[in-house]
Amino acid sequence: MTTTPDDGATREEKSASPKKKRILIGVLVVLIAGALGYYLSGRGKITTDDAFVDGRIHYVTPRVPGYVARLAVTDNQVVAAGDVLVELDPTDYQVALAQARADLASAESQLAAMELEAPLELTQTSSRVTGATAQRDALLKSLEQARKEEEAALQDTAEAQARFDQAKLDLGRYQSLHEREVVSQSDMDKATTAQHTAQAQTRASAARAEAAARRRLSVEADLDRLAAEIRLAQTGKDTARIKDVEARAQRARVDLAREKVRQAELNLGYTRIVSPVAGNVTKKAVEQGRLVAAGQPLLAVVPLDPEETWITANYKETQLTNVRPGQEVVFTVDAYPGRKFRGRVESIMAGTGAVFSLFPPENASGNYVKVVQRIPVKIVPEGLDADAPVLRLGMSVVPTILVR
Structure with missing residues (x-):
C-alpha cells in the first residue's frame, strides 16, 4: 500500500502533541512550585x-548673653560629656563679680563697725527731732511704694510658678508620649527648653520678690531706727536699741550682697558652655566673635x-x-x-x-x-x-x- 505525504504529516503531528503537553505541564508545575515557595517564604513576615x-538630639544654648571668645569644636567632631564647646567673653562677668564682692566686703565692714561701735550720744534739740520726723514721713512713702513692689513681685512669682508647673506637666506628658514615639525628638527638646525657661523665670521672679521684701524690711528698719532716734531725742534714753535696729538692717544688706556675689559667680561659670552628653557635633550655627543671646541655639550634639x-x-x-x-x-x-x-x-x-x-x-x-x-x-x-x-x-x- 502506498503512503501519501498527507498521511506522514498527520503521524508527525500526533507524535509531537504529547511532547508539547508534557512541556506545558512541566512549566505549570514549576510556576506553581515557585509561587508556593514565594508564599511560604513571605508568610509570617x-x-x-x-x-x-x-x-536623640541635644541642642546646646547659652544661659547668659555675650560674645563668643572661643569656639572649641568643628562640624561633626566627636566630643565627650563635659567637654568645652563654646567659651563666651568673661570680662563683663568678671567685673560684675569683682563689684559684687567689693559691695559685700563694704557691707560686712559696716556691720562689724555697727556691732562694735559704742552707743551714740544724741542731742535733744528740736531741729534734730524735726529732721528725723521729716525723714520718717519720707520713709513712710518709701515703705508704701516698697510694699506695692513686693506685692507685685509676689504676684509675678505666683504667675511664674504656675507657668513652671504647667511646663513641668507638659514635659511629663511629652516624656510619656516620647517614650511611645508619639512626638518627635524636636518637640521633646522644645518642651524641655520651655520647662527650663519657666523654671528660670520662676527663680528670677522669686529673687525679685525676695529683693523687694528685703527692701521693705530695710525701709521698716530705717523707720524703726528713726522712731527710736525721735524717742531718744525726746526722752534722752540710751541709743542701744537704735544701734540694734541698724545692725539688723545692715545684716539684711549683707545677705543681699552675698546673693549678688553668688549670682555673679554663676553667671561667670555660664560663660563656659560644655557638652551635655558624648556624641557628634552637628548643626553648628555659631562662629567666633559673634554676639549670642541667652537661649539661642548654638549647635546640637547627637x-x-x-x-x-x-x-x-x-x-x-x-x-x-x-x-x-x-x-x-x-x-x-x-x-x-x-x-x-x-x-x-x-x-x-x-x-x-x-x-x-x-x-x-x-x-x-x-x-x-x-x-x-x-x-x-x-x-x-x-x-x-x-x-x-x-x-x-x-x-x-x-x-x-x-x-x-
Missing part, C-alpha cells in the same frame, strides 16, 4: 521601606551610641494585625548593602502620624476619601558590637518583622 534611623538610636518604621495599619512588642526584626540599611541587622519591636505608637500633626484631618466635615494610614513602630537594634557599622540618624532602613 511584614516589611516596609518607609523606615529610618532615629535618635549621640551615635547604639543604646541611643532606634528605628522608626511606618507600617500600614493593615500590616499590624499580628505585630506585638518583643517580636524579632531583621532589617537592612541602604548605606550598607548586603548586610543584615537584627532587632526587636519595642513599642507601637498610640495613633497614626496624621492624628498628631499640626492640623489633624477633620473627617467629619466635607467629602471623605479613605486612605490607608501608617502607624510608627519603634524597633531597637540588638547585637551591635564595636565593629558594627554606625547607624546615623535619618538613614533609610527596610525592616522585616517576624510575626510568626
